[in-house]
Amino acid sequence: MTSLSEIQDRERSALVDDLRALTSEQWRSPTLCDTWDVEDVVAHLGAASMLSTWGWIRSIVGARFDSDVHNRRRLEEFRGATPAATLERFAETGPIGLPSRESPAGLGELVVHAEDIRRPLGIRHEPDAEGLLAVARFFAAKDFAVNSRSLVKGLRLIATDADFRSGSGPEVGGPLLSLVMAMAGRPAVLDDLSGDGVPVLSRRTAGVR
Incomplete structure (x- = not known):
């Protein structure tokens, strides 16, 4: 049986491959995720993969339990100087490990946000x-x-x-x-x-x- 962290790795690689073909205009396209554009969602996913459980707790407490503030701070922290730089940073991350690397929660975060990006752009992908x-x-x-x-x-x-x-x-x-x-x-x-x-x-x- 394939582990969920291995499936995350494959799904992240598939998303990276899709994103490499985007134009500069597409990087600024709206997604299904509120007001975020494509780069915002990628940076959010990358930031999530870098957080431990205790890191998440410190961040959300520091944001006074405002998830919007927490997400924006971590997103901006992860974002590169260009969309291409953000993508390369994302390509080098590992599985989202909240609450653990083998929890379906991290894979769910990746699957949902990947579809947030792909669906408005007309990119079809069948997740594992x-x-x-x-x-x-x-x-x-x-x-x-x-x-x-x-x-x-x-x-x-x-x-x-x-x-x-x-x-x-x-x-x-x-x-x-x-x-x-x-x-x-x-x-x-x-x-x-x-x-x-x-x-x-x-x-x-x-x-x-």
Whole structure:
């Protein structure tokens, strides 16, 4: 069985390969991640990979528990002088290790933010199936970096392309990657989904940043 940290390494390498082909204009393109452009998201991922659990605690306490301040400080700390420099720094990082290198949380952070970048740019990528399934199960079971479990509470999630079933209630069905992105609060993927639970999920994600 491939470890989740090894899957992270492969997914990071695949994202780096996609990003090497971007134009300067594309680096400034909007993403699915609030007001961040492509370089912002890459710098955020790179910064996350450099933080230990205690480093994260010190950072969030120093930001007075304001996650926006924490994220912006770490993002700016990681960013290079140019998008190309930021990308090279990101290419040399290791797995995101919060709360541990083998937790699905770090892989989920990478998978979601990679899709935040790729989807608006029209870049298609199929994440590692085993890793994506681990992320989906984690998101459905826990509120960690995102309130994923709360977003889908009382809903029945069914993947149409993987062996994933979770919860009970009104049904939400669709590709596993779209279900993962929906659990991460990305309303842009709701058109990929079907079922009588989609309007409920739409209302819940409307205010998610």
